[in-house]
Amino acid sequence: MPEIMQYVTRESAFHRLHPFTKLIGAVVVVALAVLTNDTMMLAVLVGAVVAAAAAGGLARDLLRQVPLLLSLAASLLLLTVLTIRSGDTLGFLVPPAVPVVGGAIPVTAGAIDLALAMSLRFAAMLFAFQLFVISTQPRDLVHVMDRLRMPVDYTLMLLIALRFIPSLQLEGKRIHEAQLARAYNPGKGLVGRVRGLFPIIIPLVSNSLGKATVLGLTIDLRGYRSGMRTPMRDLTPGRADVAGICCMGLLVAGYLAVLVA
Amino acid sequence: MTPETALSLAGVSYTYPGSGSPALDGIGLEIRRGEIVLVTGPTGAGKTTLCLAASGILHHEYGGTLEGSITILGKSVRDYRSMAGIGRHVGVVFDDADAQLIFSTVEEEVASGLENLGISREEMQRRLHDVMEATGIAGLADRAPHTLSGGQKQRVAIAATLALGTEVLILDEPTAELDAEATAAIAALLRRLADEGTAVLIVEQKLDALAAVADRMVLIEGGAITHEGSPAQAVHDALTESGARRPVLAAAPRRGAPPIISVRGLVHRYDGVTALGGVDLEVAPGEIVAVVGENGSGKTTLVKHFNGLLRPTEGSVFVDGLDAAKVPVAELARHVGLVFQNPDTMLFAETVEEEVAFGLKNIDPGDPGQPVDAALREVGLLHRKAVYPRSLSRGERQRLAIACVIAMRPKVIVLDEPTTGLDARESARVMETLDRLRRDGHTVIMVTHDLLLGEAYADRLVRMEQGCVRV
Numbered sequence: 001m002p003e004i005m006q007y008v009t010r011e012s013a014f015h016r017l018h019p020f021t022k023l024i025g026a027v028v029v030v031a032l033a034v035l036t037n038d039t040m041m042l043a044v045l046v047g048a049v050v051a052a053a054a055a056g057g058l059a060r061d062l063l064r065q066v067p068l069l070l071s072l073a074a075s076l077l078l079l080t081v082l083t084i085r086s087g088d089t090l091g092f093l094v095p096p097a098v099p100v101v102g103g104a105i106p107v108t109a110g111a112i113d114l115a116l117a118m119s120l121r122f123a124a125m126l127f128a129f130q131l132f133v134i135s136t137q138p139r140d141l142v143h144v145m146d147r148l149r150m151p152v153d154y155t156l157m158l159l160i161a162l163r164f165i166p167s168l169q170l171e172g173k174r175i176h177e178a179q180l181a182r183a184y185n186p187g188k189g190l191v192g193r194v195r196g197l198f199p200i201i202i203p204l205v206s207n208s209l210g211k212a213t214v215l216g217l218t219i220d221l222r223g224y225r226s227g228m229r230t231p232m233r234d235l236t237p238g239r240a241d242v243a244g245i246c247c248m249g250l251l252v253a254g255y256l257a258v259l260v261a
Numbered sequence: 262m263t264p265e266t267a268l269s270l271a272g273v274s275y276t277y278p279g280s281g282s283p284a285l286d287g288i289g290l291e292i293r294r295g296e297i298v299l300v301t302g303p304t305g306a307g308k309t310t311l312c313l314a315a316s317g318i319l320h321h322e323y324g325g326t327l328e329g330s331i332t333i334l335g336k337s338v339r340d341y342r343s344m345a346g347i348g349r350h351v352g353v354v355f356d357d358a359d360a361q362l363i364f365s366t367v368e369e370e371v372a373s374g375l376e377n378l379g380i381s382r383e384e385m386q387r388r389l390h391d392v393m394e395a396t397g398i399a400g401l402a403d404r405a406p407h408t409l410s411g412g413q414k415q416r417v418a419i420a421a422t423l424a425l426g427t428e429v430l431i432l433d434e435p436t437a438e439l440d441a442e443a444t445a446a447i448a449a450l451l452r453r454l455a456d457e458g459t460a461v462l463i464v465e466q467k468l469d470a471l472a473a474v475a476d477r478m479v480l481i482e483g484g485a486i487t488h489e490g491s492p493a494q495a496v497h498d499a500l501t502e503s504g505a506r507r508p509v510l511a512a513a514p515r516r517g518a519p520p521i522i523s524v525r526g527l528v529h530r531y532d533g534v535t536a537l538g539g540v541d542l543e544v545a546p547g548e549i550v551a552v553v554g555e556n557g558s559g560k561t562t563l564v565k566h567f568n569g570l571l572r573p574t575e576g577s578v579f580v581d582g583l584d585a586a587k588v589p590v591a592e593l594a595r596h597v598g599l600v601f602q603n604p605d606t607m608l609f610a611e612t613v614e615e616e617v618a619f620g621l622k623n624i625d626p627g628d629p630g631q632p633v634d635a636a637l638r639e640v641g642l643l644h645r646k647a648v649y650p651r652s653l654s655r656g657e658r659q660r661l662a663i664a665c666v667i668a669m670r671p672k673v674i675v676l677d678e679p680t681t682g683l684d685a686r687e688s689a690r691v692m693e694t695l696d697r698l699r700r701d702g703h704t705v706i707m708v709t710h711d712l713l714l715g716e717a718y719a720d721r722l723v724r725m726e727q728g729c730v731r732v
Contacts, residue, residue, distance in 0.1 A: 007365035009403050138364050139373060163363050166407050177570050178607040182620035182665060183594035199619070202609040206651060214360035217318060221348035222425070223377030232372050232385050 004064060005133050005165045013240065014056040014135035019144045021241040022132045028248050029128035032255050033121045039113060041258060042120035048251060049127040061134050062127055069126065073119035077112070086110025138162060142224075143231045152225055160215060168208060175203045266335070267429050267460030268292040273314055273329035274484075280325075284310040286484040288329070294428070297451060297461040299475035299492060301468060303684045305654040307484040308464040309356060312433040315462055317347045333429060352427040356434045356464075356682070358414040362406035367398055367417050370406050374425045388424050395450050396420040397443060411438040411602065411678070412556025412710060419447060423454070430454070430461045437466065437681050440555045440710040444470045466684050467711075468492070521546045521673060521704050522567060526576035529562055529728075536562040538728040539576070546672070549695065549705045551715030554725030560708045561602075563725065564675045567706070568597040581672055595624055598666030602678040604658040605651070613637065613653070613661060614646040620669045636668035640694055656687035663694060667703075674698060676707045680714060692718045 014022065032045055053062045081093060087109035096103040133141075138159055145155040179199045186196035273288040284307045292298050302308055313319045317338035319327055331338045334350055341347045355361055364370040371393060375385045393399045396416045401409065406417055415438050422430070430451070436444040444467065452474040455461050465471050472478060472492035480488035522544040529537040537559050544550055552560045565571040566578045569590040578585040581596040601607060610616040617633045637643040640660040645653065650661055659679065666674060676695070680688035695705050695718070709715055715722050724731040 006405070009366060009405070137366070137369055139369050139376065159363065166405075167359075170407055174601070174606050177565075178599075178601050180590045181568055181570065181594055181599040181601075182607065183591045183623035183669065184619075185589075185591040185623065199609045203606060207605055211357065211360035213322075214355050214357050215363065217322065217344060217353070218355070218361045218363065220344040221351070221353055222374035222421070223345065223348055225343075225345040226349070226377045226379070228379030229377055230379060230382065230385070232376055232382060232389075234382075 004169070005130060005162060007137055008058065008061050008134045010057065012056040012058055012135060014053075014058060014131065016238075016240055017135070017244055018235060018237040018241045019136045019140040020147070021237065021244045022136055023144055025244065025248055026128040026132040028252060030125050032252070033124040033128075036255075036259070037114075037117050039116050039120060041255065042117055042124060045124045045255075046120055046127065049124060049131065052247075053127070053131050056135070058131065058134060062130055065126055065130060069119065069123050072122060073115065076118050077115040080111040080115040080118075081105065081107050084108065084111035084114060087113070133162065139231070140233075140235065143229065143235060146229055156219055156224060159219070160212070163215065164208070164212075167211065168204065171207055172200060172204055175200045175207075265293045265295075266291050267294045267296075267333070268315055268462060269330075269332045270311075270315060271330045273327070273331060275310060275314055275319055275328070276326045277310075278324040284484050285314060288314070288481075288484075288486060290315075290479065290486065292429075292460045292462055294458050294460050295455050296477065297455045297463065297475045298477045298479060299468070299471050300462065300464045300479045300481055301466060301684075302481035304656040304682070304687050306481045308481055309433055310484070311481060312353070312355075312431050312462070312464055316351055316353045316431045317341060318344065318353075321347070348425075348427075350427055351429040351431060352422040352425050354419055354422045354430075354432040354435045356437070358411070358418040358438070359407070361418040361421070362414060365405055366402065367404050367406055367409075368393070368402040370417055371398075371420045371424050374421060378425070388426065392420045392424045395446070396423070397446055410557040410561070411681075412440060412443060415439055416443060416447075416556075423450070428459060430459055432461070432463045432465075434465055434682065435463065436471065438556065438678065438710065441470070441712055443556065448474045466682070469713075518546050520544055521581055522706075523579045524563075524566070524576070525578075527563070527566060527573050527578060528575035529559075529566070529571060530574045536728055540728075540730050542723060542730060544673075544704060544706065546704055547699060547702060548721065549699050549707070549719045550721050550723055551719035552706060552708045552723045552725060553710065553712050553715045554731075556710060558725040559728040560710075560725050561677055562728075564599065564677065564706060564708055567593075567673065567675055568599050569593045570599070591623070594620075594669065594671070596671055597673045597675060598669055598671035600662050600666050600674070600676040600679065602681060604655075604662035607662060607665065608650040608658065610650060612646065613642060613648050613650050616650045616661060617664050617668050620665050624669055632668050632670070636664040639667060639697065640664045641690070656683050656690070659683060659687070659691060660694070663691070667698060671703075673704045673706065676705070678709055679707055680709070680711065688714070 029045060029049060033042060036042060050059060050062065053059045082105065085106065085108055089106045089108055091107045092103050093105035093107060094101050094103065142155055142159060184199060186192045270288050270290045273285055274283050275285040276283045288311065300308055300311060314331060317331065317333065320338045321344050333347060338347065362370055364373055372385065372389050375388055393402065396419055398416050398420055401413060406414060409417065415435060419435050436447055439447065448470045451461050463471055475492045478490060478492040479486055520543040524540055524542040527537050527540040540563060552563060554560050562571060566573060566585060567580055569585050569588060572586050580593065583593065583596065585593060608616060610619060614633055617636055621632055634643060637646055640663055642657060642660055642664060645657065650658065653661060679691050683691065699705050
């Protein structure tokens with residue numbers, strides 16, 4: 001089962017970068033994505049992140065999020081069409097030929113633009129964060145946040161959140177299998193999916209709460225609040241980090257140039 | 262209490278929040294430096310609560326009523342500011358190995374605590390190498406912990422704790438899912454640490470290997486210590502009393518009849534890993550077969566093909582004449598019932614009765630009344646039918662999981678590690694149930710890392726090794 005938001009053991013260019021460089025990269029992309037509503041600029045930003053991932057051999061891992069992003073984009077599109085009336089009317093959700101209600105809910109260019117911008121913004125932010133997470137070991141992440149003087153509780157919260165993603169995925173799969181083995185067949189489609197959740201959610205939540213207690217205790221007992229952290233590996237920035245920072249500088253410069261023009 | 266005392270509990274009683282009766286009742290126990298104390302007792306006796314008390318967790322993290330005094334290295338647990346402070350002196354291995362694994366690779370997991378000790382990188386590397394070799398996980402260094410088998414996870418959790426080099430170790434059923442070889446290795450490692458001055462408190466049901474290295478053994482029942490003595494005598498008493506390891510004499514399998522399960526050249530690969538490398542196997546109707554092998558040898562992967570949860574990459578699996586590669590899981594469930602290792606994986610209903618009826622309704626929407634009662638009577642839980650399933654004891658939950666499957670009357674019943682976490686009495690009870698099922702004409706396949714259990718109760722052992730059946 002492909003896992004989402006998990007470190008991928010591989011020897012890629014991104015893996016060799018200093019975690020701080022990758023964190024700066026992720027923050028820069030997120031900031032640029034937030035500062036514009038221009039769909040073209042957002043599309044270029046998404047393209048730049050995917051191209052960087054492809055150059056580092058991580059594109060396939062990144063693109064696993066595409067189904068999630070497409071679902072999100074469809075939901076946003078529906079939401080904006082239902083709530084925004086702005087710009088030219090491109091058509092109607094209910095065709096004008098339909099008696100009585102025909103021509104209801106106009107689809108406007110402004111609504112589509114906004115949905116597209118929000119989807120691209122979300123894609124840029126998600127890809128940037130994912131690229132950081134899948135190429136950085138959690139212990140290096142802890143080290144960077146420690147160096148940034150982040151409160152230890154926030155660091156541990158992030159660590160636990162990342163840890164629980166595959167855990168919930170696997171536990172959910174295990175529970176699903178256990179119910180399937182009891183001949184459970186909730187049916188297909190949306191109704192089937194919703195019906196199928198009930199025998200899974202209760203064991204999943206109960207088991208996860210038990211695990212969360214043990215996980216918190218384990219973190220405490222391993223001394224994450226000791227304040228005496230020494231990373232086992234030597235994390236020193238190298239030439240690749242300088243090149244990475246230069247690329248980000250170029251991206252920011254180009255972005256600002258377009259913004260000013 | 263002498264200066265040599267590392268851990269001391271005096272008159273400790275504890276009642277969980279909302280509970281009417283104490284889980285611990287007047288516990289008095291001292292463990293000296295260099296001593297290994299092995300604690301055993303029936304399921305639900307209070308062994309895990311004892312571990313939580315001794316490590317200071319009850320005081321710092323739980324509510325409830327705690328009486329008596331608990332000291333670690335001469336200092337009351339009340340005087341330690343938090344669990345982080347206690348963690349500098351006490352290492353704890355919890356019974357849920359999965360929940361203790363945080364990081365993305367095994368090496369990172371074991372190194373995680375070392376990085377917080379303020380020691381040099383050379384010392385970290387030395388300790389990391391030593392503990393990974395000693396616990397037999399050096400070959401797993403780059404694997405993601407959550408992808409390992411149950412036994413491998415336990416070894417990683419033990420290694421991550423031992424790497425801290427604490428003066429006191431508290432281990433709650435640390436070898437429950439380990440095979441005999443790995444258990445012996447962990448026992449020898451604990452003895453070595455004790456000889457170097459570490460105080461060790463181990464709670465365990467599997468007594469054989471650990472009793473051989475323990476200095477003292479404590480029996481706990483109903484939250485109180487009822488026996489304390491030499492490990493050898495205690496092992497003898499426990500085995501005699503429980504009647505465990507008693508061979509079962511039952512109806513012989515129907516030799517000569519067409520096999521109910523037929524596996525030919527079964528290969529299963531995922532993510533570039535070959536989990537099964539060409540398995541051939543036939544199971545006769547009415548047989549009790551034990552699939553045994555080391556942790557990670559492919560036992561669970563094999564049996565998941567019997568009910569279609571996994572499909573062959575190559576080869577074929579026929580069950581009761583059906584091609585398990587093509588028939589839907591819901592249809593195969595009428596022929597093969599699978600009891601998962603952890604009963605909590607399946608329990609979701611409001612009552613025991615509803616839980617058992619769930620599977621029955623899936624195959625026959627009519628009134629499930631009688632078969633539910635029959636299944637609950639079979640496992641000795643009929644009097645508990647109105648109870649919330651998750652409030653049952655571990656042993657009762659395991660028997661409930663079996664009831665859920667047998668109520669559907671499948672011809673083949675597969676059980677993945679049916680006795681893990683159960684005491685000898687509960688284990689024997691589960692095995693007696695399986696024997697009765699076989700007498701009723703069912704075929705029983707149990708997956709176990711416990712070779713002795715397989716030898717005692719099965720007609721035949723199927724030994725798995727690195728994804729293949731060893732002849």
